[in-house]
Amino acid sequence: MPAIDPLLERRLRQRAQELRNQIATVRARADEAATTEVGDAKDAADVVARVAVADAEVERDLAELHEIDQVLGAIADGSYGMCVECGSRIDPRRLVAQPTALRCLACQVAAESAATSAARAGLGKNA
Numbered sequence: 001m002p003a004i005d006p007l008l009e010r011r012l013r014q015r016a017q018e019l020r021n022q023i024a025t026v027r028a029r030a031d032e033a034a035t036t037e038v039g040d041a042k043d044a045a046d047v048v049a050r051v052a053v054a055d056a057e058v059e060r061d062l063a064e065l066h067e068i069d070q071v072l073g074a075i076a077d078g079s080y081g082m083c084v085e086c087g088s089r090i091d092p093r094r095l096v097a098q099p100t101a102l103r104c105l106a107c108q109v110a111a112e113s114a115a116t117s118a119a120r121a122g123l124g125k126n127a
């Protein structure tokens with residue numbers, strides 16, 4: 001297991017709190033937009049667009065929050081820096097660049113390739 005930067009856990013916890021605050025703010029803004037009185041079709045389209053953007057922001061922030069929670073769990077159980085797929089050690093340079101990395105580079109590339117293939121297959125079904 002690589003040496004863990006003593007500030008890493010604190011920075012991750014701070015980032016998690018920032019994300020929770022952002023999620024609450026975006027949700028409140030979306031709720032406000034959804035309850036706004038609509039005057040015409042343009043206003044309605046604007047509300048729909050604002051709510052869609054808010055949903056995307058929350059989804060992105062929740063994904064990052066989930067990654068942080070996984071890393072904090074790995075730090076707690078002593079497995080931080082080990083690939084969740086193959087069990088090998090994650091290159092420390094990767095962890096410096098991406099502290100929430102849970103996979104070694106090879107496994108991450110394979111996971112992204114599989115996700116891309118699945119997405120393309122899903123698009124083909126709807127075409």
